[in-house]
Each structure stands twice: as C-alpha cells, then as structure tokens.
Amino acid sequence: MKLCLSALVLLLLCAAKISNGGRILVWYTEASHWINMKPVLETLVDRGHQVTVLVPSASMFMNSSEPSRFQYEPFDVAITVKDLEKRLEAVLHFSMHEINVINPVMIPFRFFALMKDNMDVSFKLLDGVVKSETMMKKLKEGNYDLLFADPIYPGSDLTAHILGIPLVFSLRFSIAHNVERHCAQLPAPPSYVPAAMSSLTDKMDFPQRMGNVLFYALQDFLLEQFMWKEFDKYYSEVRGTPTSACKMMGNADFWLLRTYWDFDFPRPSLPNIKFVGGIHCKPAKPLPKEMEEFVQSSGDAGIVVFSLGTVVKNLTTDKANMIASALAQIPQKVLWRYSGEKPQTLGPNTRLYDWIPQNDLLGHPKTRAFVTHGGTNGIYEAIYHGVPMVGIPIFGDQPENMVHVETKGAAVTVNLNSLNADELRDAVNTVINNKSYKENVMRLSRINHDRPMSPRDEAVFWIEFTMRNKGAKHLRVQSHDLTWYQYHSLDVITFFIILDLLLLIILLKTCSFCFKRCCGRKTTKRKAE
Amino acid sequence: MKLCLSALVLLLLCAAKISNGGRILVWYTEASHWINMKPVLETLVDRGHQVTVLVPSASMFMNSSEPSRFQYEPFDVAITVKDLEKRLEAVLHFSMHEINVINPVMIPFRFFALMKDNMDVSFKLLDGVVKSETMMKKLKEGNYDLLFADPIYPGSDLTAHILGIPLVFSLRFSIAHNVERHCAQLPAPPSYVPAAMSSLTDKMDFPQRMGNVLFYALQDFLLEQFMWKEFDKYYSEVRGTPTSACKMMGNADFWLLRTYWDFDFPRPSLPNIKFVGGIHCKPAKPLPKEMEEFVQSSGDAGIVVFSLGTVVKNLTTDKANMIASALAQIPQKVLWRYSGEKPQTLGPNTRLYDWIPQNDLLGHPKTRAFVTHGGTNGIYEAIYHGVPMVGIPIFGDQPENMVHVETKGAAVTVNLNSLNADELRDAVNTVINNKSYKENVMRLSRINHDRPMSPRDEAVFWIEFTMRNKGAKHLRVQSHDLTWYQYHSLDVITFFIILDLLLLIILLKTCSFCFKRCCGRKTTKRKAE
Known part of the structure; x- marks a missing residue:
C-alpha cells in the first residue's frame, strides 16, 4: 500500500513537472565515459535542471557546436585533436602490437612512458580551466550548484574546491582501486577483493592472494611515485599551498561506481558510494x-x-x-x-x-x-x-x-x-x-x-540529493581524518606490543630478583653454616 | 522521464494488485523487535503474501489467539510467562538498582550470569521448534518460501537450513558488532567504527581508539567463551554433525540493519546488508x-x-x-x-x-x-x-x-x-x-x-527479491569461505616476512663468505710475506 502511495506521489510530482532548477556543471570527458554520463544528464534536463558541459577546444568525441539539450562551455587548450589522436594511436599500438615484440622487461617502462604522456595531456587540458582567469571567472559567475565529473580526467575536485560547490564522481575504477581505497576510503581486503586490472577473481588460492597483495602494493608504490607526486605538485602550485590531490578527491560528496553485482564481484561499500552499473542500458528500438x-x-x-x-x-x-x-x-x-x-x-x-x-x-x-x-x-x-x-x-x-x-x-x-x-x-x-x-x-x-530502482534513477536521485543538501557530509566516514597507520590501528597495536614487552620485562626482572634473593639467602646461609 | 515511467509502471502493478503470493514464515520475537517487524509484515500481507508467525506458548507481548491479518503457528515450550517476566525483572533490577550497589568487580560476572539465564531461556524456546518433531513436520509441510527473523532469538538460521529455505534477518545490532563482523562478514575497522555498546563515537582520539580495540577484542573473547561455544554445541547436537552457529548465521541471504545515517555513524556495508532504520515511522494520526x-x-x-x-x-x-x-x-x-x-x-x-x-x-x-x-x-x-x-x-x-x-x-x-x-x-x-x-x-x-525509497519499501523489496530469486547468493562476499587469518592476509604477510628473512640471511651469508674469502686471502698473503 505504502509502495503504491509512494509511486502515486512520485507520479504526481512528475506530472506537475516539478523543476528543481539546479545548475549542474559537467567536467569534460571522452568516448565511453561520456556515453555513461549522457543518459544521466538527459534525465537531469528532463527534470528541469540546467546542464552545462565543459568542452576543451581539442576533443576527439565531443563537439560544443553540435545542437544539444545541454549548454556547452568551451575552453581553449594548448593541444590539438591531432595530439590526442596520436596519443590514443600510441596506446593502441602498444596494446595490439608493440607488447608482442618488445623485451618483456621493457613493458612496464614503456607503459609508464605512455602514462606520462597521458598525464601531460591531462595537465594541458586542466590548464585550460584552472589556470585560465577568464574561465574561472566565468565558472564562478555561473553559480553552479554541483560539479559532476568522471575523474579519469583529473582536476574536477580542485575546480569544485575553488568554486566551493559539491562534487559527484562517476567512476568505472582506478588501477588496483587506488583512488577508491585511498581517496574515497573504500575498504578492499586483498584476500577477496581482486585489485582492478589484476585479472583475478574474488575466489583466490594462496598464490593468487599473494599476487593480489603484491599487485596492490606495487601499484600503490608506482602510482605514488609517478602519479600522485605530479598531481600534488600541480594542485599545490594552483592553490599556492601544499595540497594532497588524493585528499582533494576524497572531498567528493558522492561516488557513483559504474558496476553492479551482475558484472562485479560482491565487495564492501560505503554510504556515499553507490554501484550504478548499466546506466546507459535501455530497451531496443526497431532497426533500420x-x-x-x-x-x-x-x-x-x-x-x-x-x-x-x-x-x-x-x-x-x-x-x-x-x-x-x-x-x-x-x-x-x-x-x-x-x-x-x-x-x-x-x-x-x-x-x-x-x-x-x-x-x-x-x-x-x-x-x-x-x-x-x-x-x-x-x-x-x-x-x-x-x-x-x-x-x-x-x-x-x-x-x-x-x-x-x-x-x-x-x-x-x-x-x-x-x-x-x-x-x-x-x-x-x-x-x-x-x-x-x-x-x-x-x-x-x-x-x-531486479533492483529497487534503475541505475539511472539512482544516479539522478543522489545527484539531486547532493544539490538539495549542498553536499553529503553526513554520509562521509571518519577515516578521512585518519592517517594510514591510525586507520589500520597500527599505533594502537604498537602501543600494546610495547606495553606487553614492558610488562614481560618487569615480570622477568621481578622473578629474577625474587629468585636471586631466595637462592642468594640460601647460599649465604649455607656459607654461614 | 524514466523516473516517471517507472512510477507509472509501479502504480499500474499496484493497481492490478499483483500478488506474488509468497509464503513467509516469521520467527518468534518480543517487544520492540516485534514493533519493527510488524509494519514490514503488514506491507507484505497488503502485497498478497501469506505471513505466518511462530508464537511460543510463553510470550509476554505476543498472543496467537488475537485477531490479526497474520496467521499464527503456536508451539509449546517448557517455560512459563512468569519465567520470562522474572528474567526481565532481573535484567531491569540489575540495570536500575543492583549496578549501583554491588562491587564493580562483580558487575561483569553478574552480567554474564544474567546472559547465561537469558541463553537458557532462548534454548528452551528453540527446543519447542527444532526439537519438536510435530512442529518441524508442520513447518516442512508449510512449504514456506522464506524465513524472516530477528536473530535476537537464536535458531532461525538453523531452522531455515533444516527447512532448506532462504533467510532474511532484521537486526538492530549485536554487542561489539560481533555477529555482523564475524558471521555477516561486515568490515568494521576499529579506528573509526565504534564497537556497539562501547558508547564511543566515530571520532576517537588515541585512548578511545585503544579502548575500542580492547572492547572489540574483549567482547569477541567473552562471546566465544560464553555464547558461541554453547550455540555450537546445541546446533551440532540438533544436526548430528559439528556445526558452527556463526557460519550458520552467515548463511542468511539478506541482513536488514535497523539504523540509517540519521542516527548511526557512517560505516562500511556489504551488498547483502541494507540499513533500513525507522521502518515503523509514519505520519501522525489525530489524537483522542x-x-x-x-x-x-x-x-x-x-x-x-x-x-x-x-x-x-x-x-x-x-x-x-x-x-x-x-x-x-x-x-x-x-x-x-x-x-x-x-x-x-x-x-x-x-x-x-x-x-x-x-x-x-x-x-x-x-x-x-x-x-x-x-x-x-x-x-x-x-x-x-x-x-x-x-x-x-x-x-x-x-x-x-x-x-x-x-x-x-x-x-x-x-x-x-x-x-x-x-x-x-x-x-x-x-x-x-x-x-x-x-x-x-x-x-x-x-x-x-530524503532517501530513494522508504525503509519499509526497501525492506519489503529485498524480502520479495530473496523469495523471487530463491536466495541472494550473488550478493554474498567470498570472505565467508576464508579463515580469519586468510581474511586478514596474515598467511601471505607471514610468507613474505619469512621470504624476506631468508633472503636477508642468504645475503648476509654471501657477504660474510665473500668478506672471509677476501680478507682470508690477504691474511694468508701477509703471513706468507
């Protein structure tokens, strides 16, 4: 009955075309990432929100002059579409051909060289927003209520922070769930949560669990050395104060992860993380x-x-x-x-x-x-x-x-x-x-x-929720304020171990003292005899 | 638009009074636990399901002869209402008076004596179901599609297992989240998830985090000694084979936890755990x-x-x-x-x-x-x-x-x-x-x-979901199949430490060997000179 009543109220609200009239800024993205964001944005437009998409002057898949239901906010970048295409070509060439012919020892080096190129492009795109006074002024004047972004293109968190608006992420995954684990604080016990890109499943034998632990550790190390340091430098330079890019990402109010338990292996979640895989799926239309x-x-x-x-x-x-x-x-x-x-x-x-x-x-x-x-x-x-x-x-x-x-x-x-x-x-x-x-x-x-609501409706609900509540801080776990050793209670465990050792030493000393007193007396006695 | 369409479809389904016609067996419970289950059961009856509630012959708050929309399945137990009242009196007397006058050292002993009494009553109630051939025959013949239970009264998991039907739990919490952590596999890092009944919050300083770790450890130890061992014995006796009661509880398909982020501190969750606090809340009716x-x-x-x-x-x-x-x-x-x-x-x-x-x-x-x-x-x-x-x-x-x-x-x-x-x-x-x-x-x-659906609708959805799918195994994390040391990757870490030590020893031995060879030669040379 209650369910029917809720449906009726929802329908009446829809019929009345109640417009929340929020102003949503969308971070630039490409290809399949855009395919996933688009249906959500379309629903948001249907529901009366104004959607403005940032589009760089060099984009392979997006075109700000195309007629669309969204508004576009184009910005200039110091690269060309050719540069982007060349970079994608290089990634494809590496994955499809190079990987079979080069010395296996060289693969990680080549991979990280490609990643480095990729990061340079990312920074050049980001320069077009956060280092452009005109652009930042325009965005501030836009009085946006929320920034919606796929973090594959970095810097949205930094921009949301500067603009002082809530941020919702749409994310497929990061390598070894590095971002989800360290920035969003999502627990991922390596014993049954396979690291993303490890090609492992949730059922692992001992060598696989070993491999998983190593994969997590290695990726964390490599990303810290090759990625986070660069990001921290960039963010700190823009803000003029030492800034952790991961902490900045962790400020996101809501994370919409684009998988579900049809495709993904069951794993822990957090109150501000929802699994909305299959957002773009819809019934088939007739063919030509x-x-x-x-x-x-x-x-x-x-x-x-x-x-x-x-x-x-x-x-x-x-x-x-x-x-x-x-x-x-x-x-x-x-x-x-x-x-x-x-x-x-x-x-x-x-x-x-x-x-x-x-x-x-x-x-x-x-x-x-x-x-x-x-x-x-x-x-x-x-x-x-x-x-x-x-x-x-x-x-x-x-x-x-x-x-x-x-x-x-x-x-x-x-x-x-x-x-x-x-x-x-x-x-x-x-x-x-x-x-x-x-x-x-x-x-x-x-x-x-078979879920309580479609992934698209769920994504739309939490985006509107974040706008309505000007954030979602009450869904944020306190571990964001802990260091890594505090998070794992390593300081507490160390304290207990030291305490135990001290007690053991005191006990041994006391025993030894008593023993000596006792035996010492006997020896003295005997000597006296 | 999609949201409106979903609402329309839902409304049409409601209007057509589509009955899923499931047969739901409800485990016996009392007082506030019943208050929480009742609205869900009423909605299930509204939606065309048949709800049968187990009621022991001795119950303080439930009466199987009362006119009701539920069916009742009464069963005989070897205790009286007087026994139950006496036990409740003892708990109240302890909490309100005794605790102020007895020696503080005696408090835990008195507490565990009360718990022991409580457990004896629980077993006597459970005897009335699982040790009664007539009752088990009746339940088997009932062809139920699901067992819905608050695990405060134990044994529902054992019964669901014997009947071979899915199980959904409705739970407020267990002390130090012992059941949620060990049986449901819910992660609870002690650094920011306060142990239930510790009266701590999610913001803890070092001494509080220490207290929390100790509280978790102490309760786990006490419950293992005073509760789980007894349960394992009972379960093993009924099944005729060594049985872990906690593993049996962990077989539950779905856990409906009766809190939400209005009242509770944000913490990790799992795909088969939903937070549905406030199920019984409803708009006010006019007063007399x-x-x-x-x-x-x-x-x-x-x-x-x-x-x-x-x-x-x-x-x-x-x-x-x-x-x-x-x-x-x-x-x-x-x-x-x-x-x-x-x-x-x-x-x-x-x-x-x-x-x-x-x-x-x-x-x-x-x-x-x-x-x-x-x-x-x-x-x-x-x-x-x-x-x-x-x-x-x-x-x-x-x-x-x-x-x-x-x-x-x-x-x-x-x-x-x-x-x-x-x-x-x-x-x-x-x-x-x-x-x-x-x-x-x-x-x-x-x-x-402000949530996507009301807690009652959410609870009803997942109960029906579990019936429709004859369980919810695809939402179950793989950690259920791991031992505690595997879960925490302690075997992997130990292996790496041993490997490191071995490598270190080999390195030291090699260095020492080289050093000896090198210096040894010089010494011999000098001697020869």
Whole structure:
C-alpha cells in the first residue's frame, strides 16, 4: 500500500513537472565515459535542471557546436585533436602490437612512458580551466550548484574546491582501486577483493592472494611515485599551498561506481558510494529497414553482432582476413562494425558497417551472440539484453572486464594476438550452442533488472540529493581524518606490543630478583653454616 | 522521464494488485523487535503474501489467539510467562538498582550470569521448534518460501537450513558488532567504527581508539567463551554433525540493519546488508479528543512527551516524585506514560497515562520535547517528526543510542541513578530553549526522509527479491569461505616476512663468505710475506 502511495506521489510530482532548477556543471570527458554520463544528464534536463558541459577546444568525441539539450562551455587548450589522436594511436599500438615484440622487461617502462604522456595531456587540458582567469571567472559567475565529473580526467575536485560547490564522481575504477581505497576510503581486503586490472577473481588460492597483495602494493608504490607526486605538485602550485590531490578527491560528496553485482564481484561499500552499473542500458528500438531485413534473413540460426568499440577502427589485413574467414564458417548472419578495408575472405553471411545501433541489435530477438572488445558499456548492454559474449579484449580494462563475465559463465575470451580462425569460430559456436552461456547471461540479466530502482534513477536521485543538501557530509566516514597507520590501528597495536614487552620485562626482572634473593639467602646461609 | 515511467509502471502493478503470493514464515520475537517487524509484515500481507508467525506458548507481548491479518503457528515450550517476566525483572533490577550497589568487580560476572539465564531461556524456546518433531513436520509441510527473523532469538538460521529455505534477518545490532563482523562478514575497522555498546563515537582520539580495540577484542573473547561455544554445541547436537552457529548465521541471504545515517555513524556495508532504520515511522494520526484538548490547552508553550518504554512500568517512589517535581517546574504541559502509583509531587501541568499514542504525539505540532529511555524505536519516531530529546537510558542499547543522538546535537542525556529534579528540569528546558537542538534534529529528520525509497519499501523489496530469486547468493562476499587469518592476509604477510628473512640471511651469508674469502686471502698473503 505504502509502495503504491509512494509511486502515486512520485507520479504526481512528475506530472506537475516539478523543476528543481539546479545548475549542474559537467567536467569534460571522452568516448565511453561520456556515453555513461549522457543518459544521466538527459534525465537531469528532463527534470528541469540546467546542464552545462565543459568542452576543451581539442576533443576527439565531443563537439560544443553540435545542437544539444545541454549548454556547452568551451575552453581553449594548448593541444590539438591531432595530439590526442596520436596519443590514443600510441596506446593502441602498444596494446595490439608493440607488447608482442618488445623485451618483456621493457613493458612496464614503456607503459609508464605512455602514462606520462597521458598525464601531460591531462595537465594541458586542466590548464585550460584552472589556470585560465577568464574561465574561472566565468565558472564562478555561473553559480553552479554541483560539479559532476568522471575523474579519469583529473582536476574536477580542485575546480569544485575553488568554486566551493559539491562534487559527484562517476567512476568505472582506478588501477588496483587506488583512488577508491585511498581517496574515497573504500575498504578492499586483498584476500577477496581482486585489485582492478589484476585479472583475478574474488575466489583466490594462496598464490593468487599473494599476487593480489603484491599487485596492490606495487601499484600503490608506482602510482605514488609517478602519479600522485605530479598531481600534488600541480594542485599545490594552483592553490599556492601544499595540497594532497588524493585528499582533494576524497572531498567528493558522492561516488557513483559504474558496476553492479551482475558484472562485479560482491565487495564492501560505503554510504556515499553507490554501484550504478548499466546506466546507459535501455530497451531496443526497431532497426533500420535494410538492417532488419538482413537480420530476418538469418532464419532460426539468428545473428551475431561484432564490434571492437569506438576506438579501434582498423586491424591489420591479416587479422581482418582471419576474423572474416572465421565468421564465414558460422551458420549465423553477422553484423560487423568495421570501417577498414573489406577483407578478401569475407563470407556472404557477413556484412560490414561503419556504425551499428549496438543496443538495438543486442536487444533483437534474433541475436545469438555478441563478439566484443570487452568495454564495460558493451558488456552491460549484452547483460541487460541477455546475450552471451565472445571477448577479444584489446587494451585498458577490457581483459579484466572479460575475466568478470567469463568467471560468471556468460562469455568465452580469446587473445587477438594469438588468435586463429578456427579458434574464433569455435568460441562463437560454443557460446551459442552450449546452453549454459545463455542461461548464465540470463541470470546476470535478471540481477541487472531486479533492483529497487534503475541505475539511472539512482544516479539522478543522489545527484539531486547532493544539490538539495549542498553536499553529503553526513554520509562521509571518519577515516578521512585518519592517517594510514591510525586507520589500520597500527599505533594502537604498537602501543600494546610495547606495553606487553614492558610488562614481560618487569615480570622477568621481578622473578629474577625474587629468585636471586631466595637462592642468594640460601647460599649465604649455607656459607654461614 | 524514466523516473516517471517507472512510477507509472509501479502504480499500474499496484493497481492490478499483483500478488506474488509468497509464503513467509516469521520467527518468534518480543517487544520492540516485534514493533519493527510488524509494519514490514503488514506491507507484505497488503502485497498478497501469506505471513505466518511462530508464537511460543510463553510470550509476554505476543498472543496467537488475537485477531490479526497474520496467521499464527503456536508451539509449546517448557517455560512459563512468569519465567520470562522474572528474567526481565532481573535484567531491569540489575540495570536500575543492583549496578549501583554491588562491587564493580562483580558487575561483569553478574552480567554474564544474567546472559547465561537469558541463553537458557532462548534454548528452551528453540527446543519447542527444532526439537519438536510435530512442529518441524508442520513447518516442512508449510512449504514456506522464506524465513524472516530477528536473530535476537537464536535458531532461525538453523531452522531455515533444516527447512532448506532462504533467510532474511532484521537486526538492530549485536554487542561489539560481533555477529555482523564475524558471521555477516561486515568490515568494521576499529579506528573509526565504534564497537556497539562501547558508547564511543566515530571520532576517537588515541585512548578511545585503544579502548575500542580492547572492547572489540574483549567482547569477541567473552562471546566465544560464553555464547558461541554453547550455540555450537546445541546446533551440532540438533544436526548430528559439528556445526558452527556463526557460519550458520552467515548463511542468511539478506541482513536488514535497523539504523540509517540519521542516527548511526557512517560505516562500511556489504551488498547483502541494507540499513533500513525507522521502518515503523509514519505520519501522525489525530489524537483522542480528551488528549487533544489537553494538548491544545498548553498554548504556545507546547507539550513534552514522556515515556520510559514498554518494559519499565514502575519506578521507586523517590524517583517518581523527583521526576514529577521536575516536570511540575516547566511551562509545558506533560503527557507521561506511567502506570505506577501517582507521585505526590505531580504538578497540575502533568497527566499520567497507562499508554500513549507515542507516534501521534511526537508528530503533533505542539510537541516541544521527548523524554525517553532511549529505545531505538522511540528515538526514530522523534527523528522522523523532528523532536529534540532528553534521554534517561536504563538498560541494553539505550545508553549507546543516546550517545548517537547526543553526539549529533539532538539530545541531552541524564543518568537516572544520580538524577535530581533540577537537572531533569534544566535538561528539558535546554533542548526546548536552545535552538540548536531543534535545528539538529530537523537536519536528522531531513536525512531520514530524503532517501530513494522508504525503509519499509526497501525492506519489503529485498524480502520479495530473496523469495523471487530463491536466495541472494550473488550478493554474498567470498570472505565467508576464508579463515580469519586468510581474511586478514596474515598467511601471505607471514610468507613474505619469512621470504624476506631468508633472503636477508642468504645475503648476509654471501657477504660474510665473500668478506672471509677476501680478507682470508690477504691474511694468508701477509703471513706468507
């Protein structure tokens, strides 16, 4: 009854189009990060808020002159789109080719060199906001009620602090959960919470738990040396006072983490952290006529959807031919998002597309499998619609993401570098013909759908909540005010150990004294005798 | 738009009176625990479920022959209501009188003797279910879909296990969060999560953090010695195989903890633990005519509501007179729930009642303050309606509860044993006249109301969820399968320390060997020379 009443009140509120009229500033971002923020921002606009998105003059995926329901706040940066593209190219080249040919000892060095480049670009973008007087003046005059940001592009916390407005983060993860653990204070016992990017699961044997502890420790060390020090320097310079960038991030009022227990392994949480995985998922819309005809022509065999995401446009000719010949051997029709040159081995069952309506295809009743690079967004769409997956992870979090869905029995993962046509064909046939994959992904789909409110509504609620309450300090754990050794009670334990040792020494001394007195007397007595 | 759509769908579902038709078995409980479960059960009945409550033949607060919307499943137990009352009397006598006169050294012994009595009663109640073949047969034939229990009365987990049905717990807390930490695997870093019943807050200095660590350790030790061993014996005997009662409790699918961040200090959580404090709170209904007239006669001064809860019926004549004379000195009218003899000092502004509609009074616009024993239910009603409190805690969790609301600036606490009339009068005047108390409790009230769904709806959602999914295993952290030293990675740390020591020894030995070789040669050379 109460539930019905709540629904009725909510509906009446909606009908009355009650506008909260908040002013939301959105931090600049790119690619899949933007895909995740957009549906939330659209709902916020629906609910009467004004949404203003910061867009740098160099952006690969965002365009401030595009007609949109959002307002844009463009700002100048000292880099070009070419620079950004070159950097992405370098990351892709490293992940897809370089990694197989260079000396394994050199991999971490090359990786950190790439990270260094990445950080330089981040700082140049950030310069455009916090080091531009005009920009900061404009933002201050904007009287924003909240800053909404994906911390993948750093500096939003610093900006929110300068503007004196609440901050809500939308985050997929940081390597080894370094940011979540140290800045948001999220507990992550290494015995059952696998470090992000370790490709471990929550069920670990002794060597794996050892590996996990080492991975956490190593990443913490490397990030401290190569990342946090640089950030602290930048932040301190801007603020003119020694500043910890991690503490500044920890000031965020709310953290919306983009996973849920369909995809992620259960782990501890905090009151100001919510798991809202699958924000962008939605029911399928009808396909374009020509595409629907092709899909229908597949008959009972159905279709396979193939996409390596927005950033991988081309493969080597060999790889493309190998993939095409594998796909030619399966009974399904295949819709392959691929803008490279048409492979010679392309079968009559496969069509190439520059772009596909991925969500609508995955929600189509004829879809039997999804071949994916393993980006979180694509995986979530497959989970939402209950489609088993074949993963060809390429870089970033993709291998890790595939470990999650593979562990849950909803996918098979293959390695692009060593992949051959037979293996790919067999993988696709397996997830289609072995019923367990469909059953498992349907179980994940039920978990995805069966929550008290949709992830988008939940994200919107907490953003509005933070605006209404001008922050969410009452949800903030006190550990933010503790040092690391206080947090782990190491000072208390050390004190107890010292106390115990002192007591032990006093006890031993007393015993020895008594013993000596006792025996001493006897000896004196005997001597006297 | 999506939110509106969800509300519409929910409303349509409600309108269609979609009945899930689950069969819910409810574990026996008493007093305030029942007050908390009842609204959830009523909502479940509204939503088409069949609710069957286990009621022992000896119960102080529950009556299976009362007309009700629930079905009752009475069972025989080898104790009488008199035994239960005697035990409660003993606990009250200990808390209100004995504790002031006995030797402080004896307090823990007396406390554990009372706990022992309590446990014996618990086992006798449990015998009536799990050791009764007729009863277990009946429950098996009931084909229940879920067992809903407050673990304050143990054995529900054992019963759910035998019946093979999912289990949802509703829990306020266990001492030092022993059950939540060890059985539910809820992380509770002692550096900022105060142990339940320690009367500490989440802001602790070094001595307090030391006290907290000691409190956790001491309670864990005592409970292991005096409680868990007994439980393990009982469970093992019933099952005929060695059984850990804590592991059995840890099998619960879902934990509904009856606090929220209005009342509680922010702390870590887990996916199968939700904080649903204030389940029973609801808007005030109009008062009975005579009572409303009395309330209205208070004019601008307003009223004070006074209740020491359901279990404390009488006070000593001295205490009652002291309280009455304090209340006689305040300008407000007072409604005092008190069924003892009328105190001689009772002022004309104070009326005694055997029972008061507490929630309706607290929600009355004329209410200025609430004098309470500090039970969670009463405190939550005061928070819900935004009424500042004066706490006179008596036993159990009451002193601890008052620490929470006092820390949050919404209450003043006094000590019944040392209390005098002036102190009580001043306390009531303070919370009424010092504006900060009203402001703070209104802030807590806003937090209480401002959540994505009401605590009752949230509890109902997760109970239905657990029924729908025949459990909630996917929300269960893997730490359940780890030993305590694995959980804390102590085996990994020990291994690394041993490895380090071995490497150090090898290094030292090598150095020493090289040094000897080097110096040895020189010495031989010199000798030869």
